[in-house]
Amino acid sequence: MPRLNAIPDAELTPAQALVCAEARSGPRGKIPAPMIAWLRNPELAGRAQKLGELLRFETSMEPRLTELAVLVCGRHWTSHHEWTAHKALALKAGLAPEVIADIAARRAPDLQCDRQRAVYDVSLALLTVGRIGAELYQRGTAQLGEQGMVELVGVLGYYCLVALTLNAFELGIPENVAPELQDPQFPASRPTA
Structure with a gap:
């Protein structure tokens, strides 16, 4: 509720x-x-x-890249409502179901597109360690440009705000619980921590 x-x-x-x-x-x-x-x-x-x-x-990134970043963020925060909404949008934008399943399972997806790989790697690094190394920064900039890198960081920051808001106030729960995100230690509603 x-x-x-x-x-x-x-x-x-x-x-x-x-x-x-x-x-x-x-x-x-x-x-x-x-x-x-x-x-x-x-x-x-x-x-x-x-x-x-x-x-x-309104960014320079195509919807598939934006939705990829949102899914990495939603998975990071185990934000069920964010995941459910953006999984549908990612599929509509052409992101492969296998990629989405791998992100849900916290597995590195097999991304053949260099731009998608850059978005995934930059997103994962920023969300897990809060930084990106020089090589990853150069690869991300080569694939997305400076504007795209700035926009990607903006997307991640905004969707962290969204995920935390949805999680704190349990918005969209229980109707949007994503079974693929379920973790026995942290159920969708009222974690102990």
């Missing part, structure tokens, strides 16, 4: 209603799940959802 519920439209403050209208009229066409929590601070909700629009729809 979510710890926070969506605020009914009739109970939204003018600032909250404005942010909701902006989200609904944007490329998503709906209020993204983390906004259920972010609306408690309408300024945060507005700025975060706009950043999300930019990073998901």
Whole structure:
């Protein structure tokens, strides 16, 4: 059960209603799940959802690369709702089901595309150790360009915010529990830590 519920439209403050209208009229066409929590601070909700629009729809990276990075992030944080939503988007963008299954199982996927390999390796390094070495940085920049590397870091940072928001407030749980992410030590709802 979510710890926070969506605020009914009739109970939204003018600032909250404005942010909701902006989200609904944007490329998503709906209020993204983390906004259920972010609306408690309408300024945060507005700025975060706009950043999300930019990073998901308006970067130099093709959707397959963006969704690959989001899945690595969702798996890192075991964010069930993020994983469920972006697994579908990744498949639609053409990411191979085997690659998605490997990420879910925390196995290195067999990526034949150099750009995908760079996105995966940079994402994994940043999420696990918080840094990327010189060789990986050079490879990532060669594949994505400087702009693409900056955008990739932005995508990862934004989707960490999304994952932590979804996890903290148990948004999308239990309906979006992803069986492939289940870990007996950390169930989808209310981990002991």
